[in-house]
Amino acid sequence: MLFRDIIGQEAVKQQLRLSVREGRIPHAQLLAGQSGIGKLQLALAYAQYLNCPHRTDDDSCGQCPTCLQYQKLQHPDLHFAFPIVKTDEGDTCDAFMEPWREMILEQGYFDIDDWYKALGVETKQGMIYEKESAEILRKLSLKPFGDGYKVMIIWQPEKMNAACANKLLKLLEEPPVQTVFLLVSEHPEQLLPTIQSRVQLIRVSGLPNSTVAEALQQHSQLSETEARDIARIANGSYLQALKKADESEENKQELRDFIALFRDAYTVGVLTNPQQKYDSLRRLRQWSADMADAKVGREKQKHFLQYAQQQVRENYIRNLSQPELNYQLADERDFSVKFAPFIHNGNVEQIMNQLELAERQIEQNGNAKVIFFDLCLQMIVLIKTPKV
Numbered sequence: 001m002l003f004r005d006i007i008g009q010e011a012v013k014q015q016l017r018l019s020v021r022e023g024r025i026p027h028a029q030l031l032a033g034q035s036g037i038g039k040l041q042l043a044l045a046y047a048q049y050l051n052c053p054h055r056t057d058d059d060s061c062g063q064c065p066t067c068l069q070y071q072k073l074q075h076p077d078l079h080f081a082f083p084i085v086k087t088d089e090g091d092t093c094d095a096f097m098e099p100w101r102e103m104i105l106e107q108g109y110f111d112i113d114d115w116y117k118a119l120g121v122e123t124k125q126g127m128i129y130e131k132e133s134a135e136i137l138r139k140l141s142l143k144p145f146g147d148g149y150k151v152m153i154i155w156q157p158e159k160m161n162a163a164c165a166n167k168l169l170k171l172l173e174e175p176p177v178q179t180v181f182l183l184v185s186e187h188p189e190q191l192l193p194t195i196q197s198r199v200q201l202i203r204v205s206g207l208p209n210s211t212v213a214e215a216l217q218q219h220s221q222l223s224e225t226e227a228r229d230i231a232r233i234a235n236g237s238y239l240q241a242l243k244k245a246d247e248s249e250e251n252k253q254e255l256r257d258f259i260a261l262f263r264d265a266y267t268v269g270v271l272t273n274p275q276q277k278y279d280s281l282r283r284l285r286q287w288s289a290d291m292a293d294a295k296v297g298r299e300k301q302k303h304f305l306q307y308a309q310q311q312v313r314e315n316y317i318r319n320l321s322q323p324e325l326n327y328q329l330a331d332e333r334d335f336s337v338k339f340a341p342f343i344h345n346g347n348v349e350q351i352m353n354q355l356e357l358a359e360r361q362i363e364q365n366g367n368a369k370v371i372f373f374d375l376c377l378q379m380i381v382l383i384k385t386p387k388v
């Protein structure tokens with residue numbers, strides 16, 4: 001990891017670089033702050049900078065064998081400890097190094113929930129077990145592979161169980177030579193006070209909204225205004241902003257699919273121009289095929305059908321003229337202005353039933369193309385059902 005690839009955090013970067021250049025290398029540092037702001041990235045960039053033989057004033061060279069190994073998280077002097085959930089596959093971090101490297105290299109910013117999800121565990125019971133402390137000790141007793149520092153990065157050290165924490169404390173009291181501990185924590189107050197007093201604390205602040213918005217815009221298709229809105233909600237965390245942006249992208253796509261379905265169902269069912277009916281029917285066939293595409297996947301198909309039920313409900317409620325009961329985003333409201341009158345007592349229940357049925361059939365691994373096209377045909381009939 002290079003410093004220049006990390007979003008913002010210029011002050012911390014400067015502090016870390018300076019300490020290396022001046023040869024003041026604390027044997028244990030604690031990077032503390034909220035999730036999704038780049039603490040782990042800073043620890044990785046620092047470790048690489050500390051060991052790159054060709055570093056400049058600003059950054060590692062990024063090209064020497066040491067840097068290349070660090071960038072793949074494969075350097076033999078770079079070690080990690082992080083919370084895991086014991087499985088048959090193993091009970092120490094070594095058994096989980098592959099998903100761990102993938103998480104950092106492919107996802108970049110992530111939190112503990114993302115990590116558990118990657119491990120396939122729902123539980124929040126992840127922990128750094130006592131056995132890990134023996135591993136940490138063993139790894140740090142090895143002679144360094146290169147002539148640089150051995151680095152032990154402990155992610156979420158507050159998840160260490162008590163026995164592990166006590167053994168770590170001993171290591172911090174009598175640190176092995178040429179070794180640097182980097183603790184990366186969201187809740188430093190949960191660490192043993194004796195550990196807290198033996199590490200140098202580096203407070204990492206939330207990112208300014210403008211920095212988050214700018215990074216977000218480079219990463220996604222969002223407009224400047226959308227990126228700014230999301231950055232404001234994300235409250236300094238780039239990770240939160242990314243999550244919000246993903247939701248909003250998915251939401252927009254689902255609204256487009258919802259509008260396409262009902263617009264064409266209306267044209268076929270209600271309008272009388274034969275050419276328009278024909279064109280709409282063709283589009284619905286294509287819509288079914290697109291929805292059924294294997295790339296979309298069952299989870300997204302189900303999610304869309306749930307979204308459609310929610311929007312049908314919102315449109316029905318809209319007719320009651322009690323806006324405080326409505327929970328729609330601006331572009332959903334825009335569509336509802338014209339669409340809501342077509343959802344009424346005469347058809348709402350059957351439309352909901354059909355959407356639920358489709359959801360169930362998708363869940364039971366039915367043929368998605370048939371399910372979605374049948375749904376289109378049902379909507380054509382139901383959208384012209386008169387009010388009662």
Ligand SMILES: [Zn+2]
Nearest residue numbers: 052061064067
């Ligand atoms: Zn280098």
